Amino acid sequence: MTMKLHVDPIACAGHGLCAELLPEAIELDEWGYPMLAASVPARLRGHARRAVSACPALALRLTGNDDRGEGGPARAQ
Amino acid sequence: MTKKGSVTRLTAGWRRSGRPASLHEHARQHGQLPPLHSGQDLIDEVAAAGLTGRGGAGFPVGTKMRGVAAQRGPKVLVANGMESEPASRKDESLLASSPHLVLDGIELAASAVGAETAHLCLPRTGGGLADLMLKAVEDRRRHQVGTVPVEVRQLPHDYVSSEQTSLVSWLNGGLALPTGSRPRPSERGVGKRPTLVHNVETLANVALIARHGADWFKDEGTQEAPGTMLMTITGAVAEPGVYEMANGALVGDVLSAVQADEDVEAVLIGGYFGTWHQVSEVAGLPFSKAGLAGVDASPGAGVLFALPANRCGLAEAAGIARYLAGQSARQCGPCMFGLPAIAGDLTQLADGRPEGEPLDRMDRRFGQISGRGACRHPDGAVRNAESALSAFAADARAHADGRPCLAARQGRQLPGTEPATQGDWR
Numbered sequence: 001m002t003m004k005l006h007v008d009p010i011a012c013a014g015h016g017l018c019a020e021l022l023p024e025a026i027e028l029d030e031w032g033y034p035m036l037a038a039s040v041p042a043r044l045r046g047h048a049r050r051a052v053s054a055c056p057a058l059a060l061r062l063t064g065n066d067d068r069g070e071g072g073p074a075r076a077q
Numbered sequence: 078m079t080k081k082g083s084v085t086r087l088t089a090g091w092r093r094s095g096r097p098a099s100l101h102e103h104a105r106q107h108g109q110l111p112p113l114h115s116g117q118d119l120i121d122e123v124a125a126a127g128l129t130g131r132g133g134a135g136f137p138v139g140t141k142m143r144g145v146a147a148q149r150g151p152k153v154l155v156a157n158g159m160e161s162e163p164a165s166r167k168d169e170s171l172l173a174s175s176p177h178l179v180l181d182g183i184e185l186a187a188s189a190v191g192a193e194t195a196h197l198c199l200p201r202t203g204g205g206l207a208d209l210m211l212k213a214v215e216d217r218r219r220h221q222v223g224t225v226p227v228e229v230r231q232l233p234h235d236y237v238s239s240e241q242t243s244l245v246s247w248l249n250g251g252l253a254l255p256t257g258s259r260p261r262p263s264e265r266g267v268g269k270r271p272t273l274v275h276n277v278e279t280l281a282n283v284a285l286i287a288r289h290g291a292d293w294f295k296d297e298g299t300q301e302a303p304g305t306m307l308m309t310i311t312g313a314v315a316e317p318g319v320y321e322m323a324n325g326a327l328v329g330d331v332l333s334a335v336q337a338d339e340d341v342e343a344v345l346i347g348g349y350f351g352t353w354h355q356v357s358e359v360a361g362l363p364f365s366k367a368g369l370a371g372v373d374a375s376p377g378a379g380v381l382f383a384l385p386a387n388r389c390g391l392a393e394a395a396g397i398a399r400y401l402a403g404q405s406a407r408q409c410g411p412c413m414f415g416l417p418a419i420a421g422d423l424t425q426l427a428d429g430r431p432e433g434e435p436l437d438r439m440d441r442r443f444g445q446i447s448g449r450g451a452c453r454h455p456d457g458a459v460r461n462a463e464s465a466l467s468a469f470a471a472d473a474r475a476h477a478d479g480r481p482c483l484a485a486r487q488g489r490q491l492p493g494t495e496p497a498t499q500g501d502w503r
C-alpha cells in the first residue's frame with residue numbers, strides 16, 4: 001500500500017520542520033509552505049511519521065499506512 | 078440595467094425599471110405555485126430536464142437533490158444569492174425583478190428534499206435587496222403561499238464568503254470563511270443537518286420546470302446544455318447588462334446579439350475566476366461547460382466581458398489579480414502569499430516595468446499556488462492570470478521587454494479592482 005502525505009492548508013503555518021525531516025518527499029515553496037510528493041516510499045515510513053509528529057500546527061497527516069496509528073484510509077478530496 | 082436577450086423565460090415580465098413583480102403579477106405571468114405531488118417526482122423531473130447549477134460549477138441539480146433527499150432526518154435549504162463575482166449582476170437582477178420565482182423555487186426544492194427551513198443568503202451591502210425580499214416573503218405569508226419558512230440572511234460580502242462552506246459556517250454562527258471540503262454541506266451542513274445549497278437562478282429554473290416540465294425546459298438550449306442562462310455582458314457592447322440567452326449559444330452569436338463593437342478582439346469568459354481568450358479562438362464555440370472545455374474555459378456564472386479595443390488585457394488581468402489577492406481569506410499560505418506575488422508580477426508586467434523575468438517567475442509561481450488552498454480561490458486566481466498571459470502572449474512579451482502598449486495607459490474598465498477592504502467575516 002502506498003503512503004501519502006496530506007497537509008491541512010488552513011492549519012499549516014509554514015514552520016517548515018517537516019521539510020527538514022523529510023526532504024525526500026517535502027519541499028518548501030518560496031513562502032515556506034510545504035509542497036508534498038505524490039506518494040511516500042515505504043522505506044521512508046519512519047521519517048514520514050517523525051515529520052507528522054514534529055509539526056507544531058498538527059497540520060500534517062499520513063495515510064495509507066499499513067499499521068495502526070496515524071492516518072487511516074486515504075480520502076478522496 | 079436589466080435587458081431581455083433573445084429568450085424570455087426567467088426574464089419574462091421584467092420591467093425596464095427593475096421594479097419587482099408583485100405576487101399577483103408573478104402569478105399572472107407564470108401561474109400559481111404548482112402543488113408538489115411528491116418530492117421524488119419533482120427531483121426526477123429536474124434530473125430529466127438536465128438542469129445544472131448556475132452558481133458557477135455547473136453540477137447536475139437532480140443528482141445533488143437526490144443526494145440530499147436520501148440523507149436521514151430533516152434537511153435545510155440554502156439559496157445562494159450572494160453574487161460575489163464583481164462582473165456579475167444576474168442574481169441581483171433576478172431577485173429584484175422576479176422575487177417570487179426564486180421563492181417558488183426555494184419552496185419547491187425545499188419540499189422536494191424534505192427541508193423544513195430555508196435560508197436566503199444575500200450580501201449585506203446589497204442595498205435594498207434584502208428589504209425587497211423580506212417584503213416578498215411577508216406577502217407570501219399573508220397570502221398563505223408555500224409552507225417552508227424562508228429566512229432572509231445578510232452576510233459579509235467578500236469573494237470567498239459566498240462559497241457554500243462559508244455560507245454554512247456563517248449560518249452556524251461562525252465566520253463566513255471556507256472550511257475546506259469536509260464534511261460536505263450535503264451530509265452535515267446548517268445545524269448539522271444535510272443541506273442543499275443552490276444558486277438563486279438554479280432555484281428559479283426549478284420553479285419553471287415544476288410548472289412546465291422537463292421537455293419544455295429542453296426546448297431551449299442544446300442537448301448538452303438545455304434551458305437558458307442569465308448572462309451579464311459588459312465591456313464594448315451596445316448596452317451592458319443582464320441578458321437571458323439560450324444555453325449553449327455560440328459565443329460569436331452572443332456577441333452579435335448584444336452588438337459588441339466590431340473591433341473587439343478579446344473576451345473574458347466566466348468572470349474573475351474565468352479565462353481570457355481571443356475572440357477568434359472562441360467565436361465558434363457554444364457558451365456552455367462542454368462547449369468551452371476544449372479551450373479550458375467555462376461559463377462560470379454567465380459572465381462575458383468584451384475587452385474594448387483601446388484597453389490593455391494585461392492591465393485588466395492585473396487588476397483582477399490584485400482584487401483576488403485582496404479577497405484571500407488569508408488562512409492558507411500559498412493563497413495569502415502567492416496571490417499578492419502574482420498580482421505584483423502582473424502589475425509590473427502591465428506597467429511595462431518588470432523586475433527580472435516576470436514571465437518565468439509567474440510560470441513557476443502558478444505551479445506553486447494551484448491546488449494548495451483549502452478552497453479553490455487560489456486556483457481561480459491563477460487560472461485567470463495564466464489565461465491572460467496566453468491570450469495576450471505577444472503583448473506580454475513586449476511588456477516584459479519594457480515596451481508596454483499604449484492601451485495600458487487607458488486605465489481599466491472592469492469593476493472591483495480597487496484594493497479590497499479587508500473583510501469583517503462575521
Ligand SMILES: Cc1cc2nc3c(=O)[nH]c(=O)nc-3n(C[C@H](O)[C@H](O)[C@H](O)COP(=O)(O)O)c2cc1C
Nearest residue numbers: 130131132157159160161237239240241275276279
Ligand atoms: C470562491 C467561491 C465563490 C463562490 N461564490 C458564489 C456566489 O457568489 N454565488 C453562488 O451561487 N455560488 C457561488 N459559489 C459556488 C457555491 O460554492 C456553490 O457551489 C453554489 O452556490 C451551488 O449552487 P448551484 O449548484 O445552484 O450552482 C462560489 C464558489 C467559490 C469557490
Ligand code: SF4
Nearest residue numbers: 406408409412450452
Ligand atoms: S485558499 Fe485562500 S481563500 Fe481559500 S480558504 Fe485558504 S486562504 Fe481562504
